[in-house]
Amino acid sequence: MADDLSTLRARYDAVVVGGGHNGLTAAAYLARAGRSVLVLERLDHVGGAAVSERPFPGVDARLSRYSYLVSLLPRQIVHELRLPITLLRRRYSSYTPVGDGGLLVDTGSRDATRASFASLGAAADHDAWERFYAMTGELARRVAPTLTSPLLSRAAMREVVGSDEAWAALFERPIGSVVRESFADDTVRGVVLTDALIGTFAAVDEPSLRQNRCFLYHVIGNGTGDWDVPVGGMGAVSGALRDAAVAAGAVIVTRATVTAIDPASGEVAFTDGDGVPRAVGAGHVLAGCAPSTLAGLLGDGSSPGEEPEGAQLKINLLLTRLPRLRSDVDPAAALSGTFHVNESLTQLETAYAQAAAGSVPDVPPCEIYCHSLTDPSILGPSPREAGAHTITLFGLHLPARLFRPDNEATRSAAVKATLASLNSVLAEPIEECFALDADGEPCLDARTPIDLEATVGLPGGHIFHRDLSWPFAESRDEVGRWGVETAHPRVLLCGAGARRGGGVSGIPGRAAAMAVLESPSSV
Known part of the structure; x- marks a missing residue:
């Protein structure tokens, strides 16, 4: 970290705009390659949305406040940067309560698992489930290695996939129709389709297939699609990347707000923590911010397309104990994986229709999981010994447009509706399990897309910066490139809005570093 700005150079080989996990990844790779690197971060800390924080006054619990599980971070990046992080696999993939069972x-x-399908009256769907996920598992095994290589053409990616059935199901046909054909039970269909809707406001049959792209990124991580728990919380991941960058010689300046980028000269203008205007030169500028934010900084009238729109409500809770379930399933098993709440296909479609019409859904679909069941290290000794647990809730189909007119009032309404939705599948109200903070207030922290826009700088609160793209070149001039290039040779994307971005992956950060190192001007 650089506290004395007088020691900054006038020019760096690379200036990284934004100290999120991707920006830190790019900085670490470039600094390790001997390049001079400066990271400018608007907030007083790095990590972006991949951070651990103590949101509850007087409570010793560090929660992954925004992003919370890891799937897309390639082991290759962990090994290349020698990151001291530990990811734990969850034994129970998911639990979906239905009536007094689930x-x-x-x-x-x-x-x-087969017995559980049978208890639901969906025995035949178990075989279909195994066939479907065998298909996605093979696709993941084949596609994941391409994410850290230059972009393939669409035709070449199809050859990598090697299955006409898998290609049609995920790349050509709306995932909704595929799932309807594959499964008979409404609940099973919904469990599958939630992976297509995390952070993506779309109908399951939308012709644009953005829901397919979302589904694809949720099932291909590291060739397995597993979503793992970072020990120490998400802050341990960004902290390891920060340490790798600094150890390699990168300079990180926080409370530095970038105000303009000159794409011709590479000059980056910013204001420091005291509001003093400053500027620094760069051989390359790597933008860890969203593409729409970059367009504003370039000031050249370029536009990345439609304004991004996030579509989720994130609620963090601290409980004195786990809630009782209606079924005889152990809450520790049900909540250690993904606990699906009112996410049948019919419920997902109803909620989407209501949100698209401008209303908070009557029964918001959501899913929760308990980090502390897998990794109790995020709790201090006192709450841990008292049996406390953290809960992460992710609400679907709550787009930014609903919150824009009155964020405070709509947040309150959305939280109330979402907790009611959760309570509808529990044997007791979740409120009876709330821990209290030092001020006697319930330990509940809710973030809307508008809150994410204001606090983390995500336009429209879009957790992927914009709708996800296919992980291959969609034009001839992209083939063999890294998916981070812009119209300006000096300026590269290195955040989630790059091709193959989204999620906590480091893939765009590494790709941007590779593009710089391959550039003739960097030799």
């Missing part, structure tokens, strides 16, 4: 997907017991 569907438990147990990765440790095929027989238990």
Whole structure:
């Protein structure tokens, strides 16, 4: 970190705009290659949305406040940067309460999972489930290695996939129709389709296939599609990347707000923490911010397309104990994986229609999981010994447009509706389990897309910066490139809005560093 700005150079080989996990990844790779690197971060800390924070006054609990699980971070990046992070796999993939029973997907017991399908009256869907996820698993094994290489053409990616069935199902046909054909049960269909809607406001049959792209990125991580728990919380991931960048010689300046980028000269203008205007030169500028934000900084009238729109409500909770369930399933099993709440296909479609019409859904679909069941290290000794647990809730189909007119009032309404939705599948109100902070207030922290825009700088609160793109070149001139290039040779994307961006992956950051190192001007 640089506290004395008088020691900054006039020019750096690379200036990284934004100290999110991708910006830190790019900085670490470039600094390790001997390049001079400066990272400028608007906030007083780095990590962007991949941070751990203590949101509750007087409570010793560090929660992954925004992003919370890891799937897309390639082991290759972990090994190349020698990151000291530990990811733990969750034995239970998911639990979906239905009436007084539910569907438990147990990765440790095929027989238990089959029995759970049968108890739901969906025995035939278990075989379909295994066939479907065998298909996505093989696709993941084949596609994941391409994410850290130069872009393939669409035709070449199809050859990599190697299955006409898989290609049609995920790349050509709306995922909604594929799932309807594959599964008969409404609940099973919904469990599959939630991966197509996380952070993406779309109908499951939308012709644009943006829901397919979202689904694809949720099932291909590291060739397995597993979503793992970062020990120490998400801050441990960004902290490891920060340490790797600094150890390699990168300079990080926080409370530095970039105000303009000159794409011709590479000059980056910013204001420091005291509001003093400053400027620094750069051989390359790597933008860890969203493409729409970059367009404003360039000031050249360029536009990345439609304004991004996030579509989620994030609620963090601290509980004194786990809530009781209606079924005889152990809450520790049900909540250690993804706990689906009112996410059948019919419920997802109803919620989407209501949100698209301008209303908070009557029964918001959401999903929760308990980080502390897998990784209790995020709790201090006192709450841990008292049996406290953290809960992360992710609400679907709550787009930014609903919150723009009155964020405070709509947030309150959305939280109330979402907790009511959760309570509808529990044996007791979740409120009875709330811990209290030092001020006697319930430990509940809610973030809307508008809150994410204001606090983390995500336009429209879009957690992927913009709608996800296909992980291959969509034009001839992209083939063999890195998916981070812009219209300006000096300026590269290195955030989630790059091709193959989204999620906590470091892939765009590494890609931008590779593009710089391959550039003739960097030799």
